[in-house]
Amino acid sequence: MGLQRKSKNLVLTKSEYEIFCLIKAGMLGSCTHLMNENERDELIKTGGVKGEKFPYALTFSSAKNDQILQQVQIGQVLDLYCEKKLVGQIKVESKFKNDKSLNNIFSSNTCSLEDLGEICIGGEFELFESKIEQSKQEFLHIKKTLNARSITAIVSSFDPLHRGHERIFRWTIDKADLVVVFLIESYEENGLDFELKHKFVQSFIQQYIPKERVFVFPLKDIAIFHAHLNPKLEGIIAKSLNCTKIVVGQNHTGLGMFFDNNIPRTMLDEFAKDYGIEVVVLPEFVFCEKCKVAVSIKSCPHGSHHHIKFNTTSLKTLLRLGIIPPPVFMRREISFIILAHLFPNRFKHMQKLYNDLFATQGIIEERKDEEFYAQLLKLYQITYMV
Structure with a gap:
């Protein structure tokens, strides 16, 4: 130039x-x-x-x-x-x-x-x-290494990552060679810090799903994806990486879902035809008290009065109050990472408190806040005195 x-x-x-x-x-x-x-x-x-x-x-x-x-x-x-x-x-x-x-x-x-x-x-x-260009080149390298042909995109703020998200992850991985997760900024006023979200999403991927088949594409500081107001933009960035599918939930803001002769339609249908990408609309996931597991409302035979929803606003309220959400909503490890970030150096004399409360096998080691929360939750789960 x-x-x-x-x-x-x-x-x-x-x-x-x-x-x-x-x-x-x-x-x-x-x-x-x-x-x-x-x-x-x-x-x-x-x-x-x-x-x-x-x-x-x-x-x-x-x-x-x-x-x-x-x-x-x-x-x-x-x-x-x-x-x-x-x-x-x-x-x-x-x-x-x-x-x-x-x-x-x-x-x-x-x-x-x-x-x-x-x-x-x-x-x-x-x-x-450009970190965007760097991430794109990293993705293209992984795609070439895996010789991935079926590539599925997920666009979410994961604010926070809960059990419903896990079901989406696993369903998507089962049906794709490679999954690209576009991590976007939170749009709620009490949204979690982007770097914190990036940390616990990566932690979950490293521990619980095939990490070599999932690529996290961070979209930090970008406001155009806030609140999912225009899902076409999400489809466009997915197509730019030659994704063959994009997965969205039926409660996706801006999806404009309606039924035509009992066939679900969305504002992305025309977009899918123009761009040659398949749009998969997943049903809402909930925890069913009868099934004792996270299920979709489409596959569960029990009524909504047995369903516990994964309400992200309520989960963040608990976390910001310093309360560990029940593991039925979120993995403990995710909660520990978030609490340690929200309340740094929360406990004075952490080492003494840890040694006084928990079995240490005589080994004195410096403990992190995440470890303290993990041990504390274990004690809460001991019920022989109840």
Whole structure:
């Protein structure tokens, strides 16, 4: 990219920068640049560009950068900054008025028109570092090593990971050569930290399922997947990795599920035809008091009055109060990791407390908070005095 006529800088939020990374890595379709005005207009008329459908315009506008965009000239190269760090450059090849009625990938969750910029720019750009691209290359290497042909995608925040999620994992692995798990940000106000979620998801995969057949693709700091408002975006990133299936739950927000002559339909049906990817809608999983196991509401013969739901909001409430959720909802190991993160250094004189309460076989070792929770739960499960 030529560096002539460089002028001012564009300051990006973390989410905007990560969207740039998604575009450049080809994770949002074959367009790896910011669209120009003609491409945007084609999207408005046909719902896509060059025969490829897409729900959002890949054009950049920003209220906080609007003054700079007003002044920029065609052919100028702008530096891209994120968190005071130079992250890339863009050559402005097109400049045009923003159509605020059109969904823009950088403002897909913006409700107020006042937060949208007046000017859009298009053009080629380069990024000096991209974790998205790194993850993509790691995935492609694993795919090649396994010679995977049947690849299934799961998109979830796992906030937190519960027994219902486990059923989805196992069902998916049974029917695929390789599973890619797109880990997205939490959208609730009391959502768990992304790095914490990444840690316990990886821990579960390492311990309880064939780890060589599951790849976790982190989508940190990206707001466009919040609340699953547009499942088409999830299908698009899955297709970008040549996934053959994408698995969603019937309670997936934005799925728009309905029945036509007793046949379940969703807003993804048309998308599946256009992109050549199979969409699998799984029923809701619950714990049945009669079956004594996690089941789907479709396969269980007992009524809802016997079903205990995996309510993520309630589980997080327990955890934030420092209470270990019953193992019927979540694996103990997951709870221990979360509690140790939420309440660091919770116990004073941990070693003495541990030695006083639990059998140690005379061996004195430094204990972690996770080990303390594990031993404490074992004592709770001793019932001979009841």
